[in-house]
Amino acid sequence: MRRTLLTIAVSVVLVAGSGVPAWSAPTPTPAPTSVDGWSVEDGRLTWRSERPVPIGDAVVEFWSGDRLLGRPATDSDQRTLRLETGSGTLPADLSVRAGGRRLDAPPAARNAAPARVTDPAPLPPNAVDPGVKGPYRTVRGSYELPGVTLPRLPEPVEMLAEVVAPQGAPGKRPLALFLHGRHLWCYAPDGAEFELDWPCAAGSVPVPSHLGYLEAQELLASQGYITVSIAANGINAQDNAVDEAGADARSALVRRHLALWAGWAGDRAGAPPIVRSSPVADLDRVFLMGHSRGGEGVNRAAIDSLTPPPAASDGAPGAARWTIRGLLLIGPTLFGQNPAADVPSVTILPGCDGDVADLQGQLFADATRGVSKGRALHSVLYAVGANHNFFNTEWTPGQSAAPSTDDWFLPEDPVCGTASPIRLAAADQQTMGAVYIAAAARLFVDGDDRVRPLLDGSGRRAPSADPARVLSHAVGGNRTPVVLPDEAVRTGGGARLCDQVSRDEAAACLSSPLGSPHFATFRLLFDEPDRRAVRYDWTAAGTPMTVTPPSPARLGDARELALRLAVPGNAPATTFGVSAVDSSGRTTALGDVTLTGLPAGEFGTPVWAQEVRVPRKGVRDVAQLILTPRAATGTAWLIDAWGWAPGTPDPRPVALPRVDIAGLVVTEGDTGEKTYQIPVSITGGTQGRMRLSVVQPNGDGVTWDATVAPGQDRIDVPVTVRGDTVWNHQPERIEVLAKAESGLVIGDYVGTVDVRNDDPAAEVSVDPVADRVTEGDALTWRLTLSAPSESRYDEIVLVAMPPADGTPELSTTDVDPRWLLDTFGVPAEPSRPLSQVVYWWPSLEPGQVTAELRIPIVADGVAEPEERVDLHFVTVDRPPLSGTVTD
Known part of the structure; x- marks a missing residue:
């Protein structure tokens, strides 16, 4: 069920406790005639798809807004997915996601619709083709x-x-x-x-x-x-x-x-x-x-x-x-x-x-x-x-x-x-x-x-793989780091350091990380301050972009300077001049590089860095890198830059110290705060550095660098759980995450703290205030919680349906036309049954315990029989509500 479709419910008045000002619903969109396949059955949140959902490798998850609810199980029909929640009501703003895309709605376009797309030109053939069959x-x-x-x-x-x-x-x-x-x-x-x-x-x-x-x-x-x-x-x-x-x-x-x-x-x-x-x-x-x-x-x-x-x-x-x-x-x-x-x-x-x-x-x-x-x-x-x-x-x-x-x-x-x-x-x-x-x-x-x-990244192809177009880049091997974007790197000329993963669009490299494989998110960690790239937007040819590492980077035995550089999908051939300033202040023009955007429809992931190289021309070190676009306008992202030499060195692997995180299940409790220590175990003895994060269910959290000292075998990560006597209808799961930065390897990278809510569920009632009225009055019902919820409560949904006994149904011309237009965005004419329009999905913020549904009826002066509207509960098994209007 998509919140953007269901908040069209009827004019709603929310009352916090008693006596607070009325809340007006935002201008809605027309109501759907179904609930998009969502239901709650025997304490299981259930979504039924119109078509089979393939079982694949991306994790399928149920979400409520920005809150992860969990991973559903799939029925044998491959259309029905169920998640044990223990709740009899339906959360709000539901979605099904996998691998960064929605499964329960048409995917949101990541890129502009292309005017045309072209396949990359074939690369030159490699001297040796590994696809040739061997002698055996x-x-x-x-x-x-x-x-x-x-x-x-x-x-x-x-x-x-x-x-x-x-x-x-x-x-x-x-x-x-x-x-x-x-x-x-x-x-x-x-x-x-x-x-x-x-x-x-x-x-x-x-x-x-x-x-x-x-x-x-x-x-x-x-x-x-x-x-x-x-x-x-x-x-x-x-x-x-x-x-x-x-x-x-x-x-x-x-x-x-x-x-x-x-x-x-x-x-x-x-x-x-x-x-x-x-x-x-x-x-x-x-x-x-x-x-x-x-x-x-x-x-x-x-x-x-x-x-x-x-x-x-x-x-x-x-x-x-x-x-x-x-x-x-x-x-x-x-x-x-x-x-x-x-x-x-x-x-x-x-x-x-x-x-x-x-x-x-x-x-x-x-x-x-x-x-x-x-x-x-x-x-x-x-x-x-x-x-x-x-x-x-x-x-x-x-x-x-x-x-x-x-x-x-x-x-x-x-x-x-x-x-x-x-x-x-x-x-x-x-x-x-x-x-x-x-x-x-x-x-x-x-x-x-x-x-x-x-x-x-040397730009060669295997002819035996034709007609496939395969592009490559690499890190490691015979490479020497020149620019690895971090907070110590300085930029100029219209370039800026950008955050690969950030909810702040002004700081982010892209408005959505789904546009680039480089910016893939780490579970629920939606802000990673240590992951950076350089973004460059220009509006005039010849405007240089400068990138200055914290200290001059020695090129050693490198033969060329290699850049991993990306341009938007379907971008035309874009040429950059590449220059280097050495530690003595001398600037050397190294040459031009050209790259073309990868072919991409509206839903591709095209911001992928292509490797381009220029000869070093005797430059011993790089104190500043300069990129000068030859095109009039454009955007580019520099992922990193390296000194490159041919050859593949022996990697000489070593047994790095290993990190593993445990998890636990705790009970919330009624009062105060209790801090639990989540053990992060370290085996292997030597030192290293990692980034630890504590992430709340909505993606909020804290992240910090942690240093492992020689001989250290454990770091305790404090996770605080606040006790209360307030019912919470949503599960609470806190994650502790670890990611290696240097000198470590991560095994079990996530430890979860499952917080069990031990407070009794509030009772929910929906009672008539005025369910039999004359024209000119308003039909009114009130939803009441017996106790406030710790999180937003929006698990009751009602939909108008035609009366089953054949009683005449109220129509759009029986209600106040201004109310109808303001609430549903539709005019009263042509007249049609309310069952084609009316939905109610009240949303109670934490602490609020009542909401009212009010349908204002016009006095039309026409003699009519009794008319009725029936509101059926979608998310719980209860008798429908009926409202009758007489002359």
Whole structure:
């Protein structure tokens, strides 16, 4: 139910206690004839969609205004979502959100409607193409072992994998493990229905999501890799109830499979047949691929392999007998914004992702800056025209065993719609995915630096991935920081430091963070003062923008200066002159760079930084960076700048100190304040710095830097709960969040304080004041709470409906026309039943206990029979209210 539709209710008078001035409703919009699918049933807040809601990787959430209510469960019809609230009434201003977009309403446009869109021009070909099939024939098979129980999940999770391995490859071979994301887990083969039970109910079978990457497995196996794609349906079926959405369970599942392969490498006698038919795996050369939540899962496996979780919560205990050399992540989630900073990665962002629509996987690169040594390369690829699902054939219509859908939500979109020439065909998208999986493996595991230009912003393409258009940028590797925007950076010439995540539009880089993957939010933290970029708006060509780091940045062995620079979607080719001022005050013009806005419809996420480079021309250090636009007007965002040199250094990963947060459930109490200490545990010994935040349910909160001293093993975060005797009909959940800034790695990044309200619920009554009147008077009812609510109370909704017994219904010409126009924005003529207009949704602010509904009737002097209006309760089960008018 959208508040903008339902506050059109009838003229409402609110009275706080007694004797306060009347409150006038704002000018409303016409009432809908339904309640947009919302209801409360047996204490469960329920939303019914007109069409199936795909089960995907973005977290589906119910919201009331700016307040998160929780994550609903989905019924087997895939149209009905339910959230246990314990309340019998309906909250206000409801919405359903996932991945940064509304599911219960048409999405709000992020960009202006484009006049035209064009595909980026093809890049020059790379010297080496990793998509070329290798010399080895392949063998394929599967293994299945007894399921395992993982922490926080009540039901066992399957141990099932599909193996494709090379034949005749000499010696030990590297191992590539694939993990799919969150999709439906069971279906009935004889119909189109999905089943939501786990384990699968009789008559249904698991969705074979792990079979969706066979093209990539075959390509890697032909090049000498043992490939293992593992099933995770048991996690998908249970992770919705877990705060961090199953990342730790996926990590444990990955590590359990790796432990099996480590054991089989030493003793193959008891291994499954497909393992014995494969070469011996080299566990010192492990590569992980994860799609969607699987991406966050393999990232967590990399973290947990270097710095083990606390023993009490580890689902795969024991020392890691493997070394993870790199990650490839497709459309990944990163709810925790906690990338494995020392493990190289490549992240593919699908330009038409309708599931993880905020493209939060960008933080797998951006959030590594400054955390560790910076030697690991973190690449991001923007795949123009690719959606989320079609990288997996088992999520692709026409290829999948189970029913599947296109995740992009607007078929008429000029970029991502089904008829768009920019949109990639499913087969082309799958080939592109396989090629870049092979590129990442070849660079990180084989050390073949010839494929690096495909991944690190050097502007090359793999011809075997044509016609896909794939752009790249990177951080880390052979880069030296020059400009990392923070509060110490000074700007001039029309440039300004902007906040990537801020509710203050004047300070924000964009009016909505959904316009850029770089600005993805961290759970309910809507203000992050430590995340900055530089925004530049200009109105005349040749107006220089200056950016001055706190101290001159030495370029060392860098060959070029690399900038990650973004322009708006669909922006024409925009050229900037790049100059550097060194510490002696000398200015050197380094050259021009040109970039064109990414193709974007109204709902894309196009403000993505493209990497551009200029030669250093003998500049030893950079005391100031100058960008001079050649275009007359425009906008640009500088994400960062680096000294760049070719090559890929050994990342030399280290076991950083690890941070994990616990949570607890508390009772509110009746009086005073009570402060609880939320333990933030630290293992590993050395020092580091992180940002801690305490976030209230509405997004308000505090955030601060916390320093970890050598040997420190705990930080207590105080969370204060205020006791009272006032009923609160909304749940209260406070979150404690941790994010690494330097020298640390974060495991369990969120601890929740669930505050149980222990006060009795107020009784709600709606009574007639005047429900039988003559023309010229007003029908009046009064809503009363027996006690005030601690939060706004707006859970009663009534709608006018025709009298069921055939009594004549009051019409729009029976009521005061000025009242009708002021309240509903509609004229009295032509006459129509009130059931087409009247809604009542009273809203009582904290402390207010009554609201009145008043319908003024005109005296028309015409002899008429009795007429009636019936008001039916929508959100609670009560008899309707009736108002009768006589002459």
